[in-house]
Amino acid sequence: MNIYQYDKSKEWFQRAVKVIPCGVYGHFSPAPYAPVEAYPFFSDKAEGARFWDVDGNEFIDYMCAYGPMVLGYHHPEVEAAFQKQISISDANTVASPRMVELAEFLCEMIPVADWAFFARNGADVTNMAVMVARAATGRDKIIAIKGGYHGTSPWMQAPGHHGTIADDHDHLFRIPWNDLEALDRILAEHGSQIAAFMASPFHHPIFEDNALPADGYWQQVVDKMHENGSVVIVDDVRAGFRLHMGGSNEHYGFKPDMIAFSKAIANGHALSALVGTDDLKVDAAKVFHTGSFWYCAGSFAAALACLNILKAEDGPARMRMLGEKLTGGLRDLASSHGYTMIVSGEPALPYLRLADDETLMLQQAWCGECTRRGAFFTSHHNWFLSTAHTEDDIEKTLQIADEAFKAVKKQFGS
Amino acid sequence: MIDQLKSRLNLKAVLRNLEVLPALDPVSAELISDWNISLRFSVWRDTQVVLDFHDGRCVFHSDSKESTSVNLFFSSPAHLNNMFENQASPLPLKGFTKLGFLKKEFSQLIGRLEYFLKPAAETVQDEAFKKVNLALSLNTAVFAIPELMKLDPVSRRIAPQFSAGSLQFSVDPDGPHAHIIFDGQSRAVAFPGPAVNPTAMTVFKNSEVAQALVAGTLDSFAAVATADIQLRGMIPLIDHSNVILDRLPLYLQ
Numbered sequence: 001m002n003i004y005q006y007d008k009s010k011e012w013f014q015r016a017v018k019v020i021p022c023g024v025y026g027h028f029s030p031a032p033y034a035p036v037e038a039y040p041f042f043s044d045k046a047e048g049a050r051f052w053d054v055d056g057n058e059f060i061d062y063m064c065a066y067g068p069m070v071l072g073y074h075h076p077e078v079e080a081a082f083q084k085q086i087s088i089s090d091a092n093t094v095a096s097p098r099m100v101e102l103a104e105f106l107c108e109m110i111p112v113a114d115w116a117f118f119a120r121n122g123a124d125v126t127n128m129a130v131m132v133a134r135a136a137t138g139r140d141k142i143i144a145i146k147g148g149y150h151g152t153s154p155w156m157q158a159p160g161h162h163g164t165i166a167d168d169h170d171h172l173f174r175i176p177w178n179d180l181e182a183l184d185r186i187l188a189e190h191g192s193q194i195a196a197f198m199a200s201p202f203h204h205p206i207f208e209d210n211a212l213p214a215d216g217y218w219q220q221v222v223d224k225m226h227e228n229g230s231v232v233i234v235d236d237v238r239a240g241f242r243l244h245m246g247g248s249n250e251h252y253g254f255k256p257d258m259i260a261f262s263k264a265i266a267n268g269h270a271l272s273a274l275v276g277t278d279d280l281k282v283d284a285a286k287v288f289h290t291g292s293f294w295y296c297a298g299s300f301a302a303a304l305a306c307l308n309i310l311k312a313e314d315g316p317a318r319m320r321m322l323g324e325k326l327t328g329g330l331r332d333l334a335s336s337h338g339y340t341m342i343v344s345g346e347p348a349l350p351y352l353r354l355a356d357d358e359t360l361m362l363q364q365a366w367c368g369e370c371t372r373r374g375a376f377f378t379s380h381h382n383w384f385l386s387t388a389h390t391e392d393d394i395e396k397t398l399q400i401a402d403e404a405f406k407a408v409k410k411q412f413g414s
Numbered sequence: 415m416i417d418q419l420k421s422r423l424n425l426k427a428v429l430r431n432l433e434v435l436p437a438l439d440p441v442s443a444e445l446i447s448d449w450n451i452s453l454r455f456s457v458w459r460d461t462q463v464v465l466d467f468h469d470g471r472c473v474f475h476s477d478s479k480e481s482t483s484v485n486l487f488f489s490s491p492a493h494l495n496n497m498f499e500n501q502a503s504p505l506p507l508k509g510f511t512k513l514g515f516l517k518k519e520f521s522q523l524i525g526r527l528e529y530f531l532k533p534a535a536e537t538v539q540d541e542a543f544k545k546v547n548l549a550l551s552l553n554t555a556v557f558a559i560p561e562l563m564k565l566d567p568v569s570r571r572i573a574p575q576f577s578a579g580s581l582q583f584s585v586d587p588d589g590p591h592a593h594i595i596f597d598g599q600s601r602a603v604a605f606p607g608p609a610v611n612p613t614a615m616t617v618f619k620n621s622e623v624a625q626a627l628v629a630g631t632l633d634s635f636a637a638v639a640t641a642d643i644q645l646r647g648m649i650p651l652i653d654h655s656n657v658i659l660d661r662l663p664l665y666l667q
Contacts, residue, residue: 010640017636030639032649037641160571161657169571207650359579359613359647380649 038368067263072388085301096297113275122237123151147205201248210345323347369404421491484509579613
């Protein structure tokens with residue numbers, strides 16, 4: 001099996017780091033890739049469930065652009081809808097009818113949605129959700145989950161990290177996932193100040209196993225928050241439309257007050273959406289939040305096409321089936337090599353960890369060996385399935401994983 | 415607060431290097447070869463450390479209550495910091511007969527520490543010098559992390575985010591190494607040398623890479639991407655530690 005080299009990626013990085021802080025920053029940064037030499041940094045070609053790096057290496061992509069690719073790169077119907085729209089109008093001085101059509105579509109498809117608000121990125125709408133909750137309740141404080149991620153605005157970042165100040169976190173309480181007693185304690189001490197509870201539908205931190213909601217957890221959260229006069233926000237930016245077309249909350253059987261979507265909504269075109277209940281519509285109208293590119297119509301058209309296809313094909317069911325095949329196969333394969341693979345989270349966006357080494361170094365080495373053979377796996381973050389992945393892709397991935405296990409066994413033993 | 419943290423760093427991150435210096439520097443080893451003396455440095459209403467010299471070794475104790483041959487008292491953290499700037503002297507409370515030793519032999523040892531950690535412009539930085547300088551600089555940085563976690567306002571906010579585990583810093587192929595153990599409850603302890611089963615590792619490809627980082631001439635982001643600096647294991651331990659280490663120059667030059 002060919003072992004990939006990344007000479008051109010390295011050359012591009014050397015150019016990048018001279019003119020771009022960090023070279024490649026944020027979630028694409030090489031920093032969490034361990035070993036870093038197993039990963040490419042640059043690509044200029046992607047199709048279906050694959051991308052090719054600048055060295056020409058081909059990868060079955062299990063990160064899906066960290067979520068936005070859900071139907072496959074360059075999906076013909078999505079691209080046709082996008083191209084058709086931008087050929088007549090994209091940026092404009094007044095709003096596009098496509099925005100209205102998309103809002104109508106979301107309100108029809110998502111049980112919680114009585115209205116929709118659009119932006120470009122996930123943090124745009126998680127911030128909007130918090131502002132709406134504060135406007136609606138007249139309160140300051142937000143409860144979130146330890147290790148939960150809602151974007152990179154200062155209040156969402158880890159305290160103490162560069163560019164943040166102590167005041168950024170003055171109005172944020174972090175409690176452990178699935179811990180209703182912790183929620184009770186915060187409500188008992190600060191209830192009259194709590195505007196909202198915000199969490200992802202299931203807990204998907206990085207560098208640790210993901211966790212599903214305990215039985216009845218979400219409904220109790222909703223009940224307690226509503227009793228307190230507070231708002232419940234689901235950050236469905238990462239999982240949205242991979243578990244359920246009506247929002248991941250429908251998969252778990254509860255109804256929040258607002259849901260933030262992005263990533264998979266337009267199959268890679270820049271768009272995010274906040275939907276909410278009628279009770280919050282006037283408050284949402286009062287909040288001023290906007291951006292130069294938030295009205296670009298091409299993304300609305302792409303989202304309409306993407307969501308229609310996902311709905312028609314029951315994309316969440318397909319991704320679940322593919323995810324189960326992939327993770328089950330990898331678990332069996334690990335076992336055959338004497339390792340224990342822990343699969344957590346949801347099959348459509350699973351987190352995998354080799355339990356034989358708590359430091360993650362074995363996991364990192366194995367993901368690196370898979371990647372340099374053509375199955376792009378990160379070791380720190382949940383993976384993503386798309387409807388473009390095929391059973392043949394998974395079969396090939398398992399062959400790659402088998403070779404990778406043999407390689408790490410030489411290094412780590414079993 | 416700043417003086418208090420500086421004084422703790424001077425004692426627990428800088429002075430603590432006397433524990434490892436004799437193993438690195440033959441001159442220091444020869445100096446302490448026949449010492450049998452223990453020195454206490456205590457700051458009023460704050461911290462104290464003990465340096466115990468015997469059998470050609472130096473053992474560092476933090477906040478030890480055991481009796482010592484010499485007690486050197488400092489009326490405030492600023493007093494101790496001034497001594498480190500050669501602008502003040504300690505108040506000896508015990509061991510008056512050892513004052514000559516302190517002024518001569520011990521000062522020579524401190525001089526060796528300064529020679530490696532704060533080299534004069536004319537110092538010839540040959541490979542042997544660089545090796546000792548790198549080991550002491552690495553230790554100082556790692557030893558500083560627990561103190562910063564306690565008293566630096568930014569590091570105090572980061573401290574609760576550390577999960578339990580150990581982080582090792584290593585320079586390939588032959589060291590030096592240093593490591594820090596986090597208890598998952600905002601506390602940490604640091605040690606010279608490698609860890610047993612480290613949870614996370616920062617590995618410098620060679621001493622030139624590590625020296626460039628210490629000297630501030632290395633683009634660390636590029637170094638990570640090119641694997642000149644390799645990060646392994648529980649990378650959040652590394653991320654949080656790096657943010658804390660970025661605070662060190664505010665207190666130690």
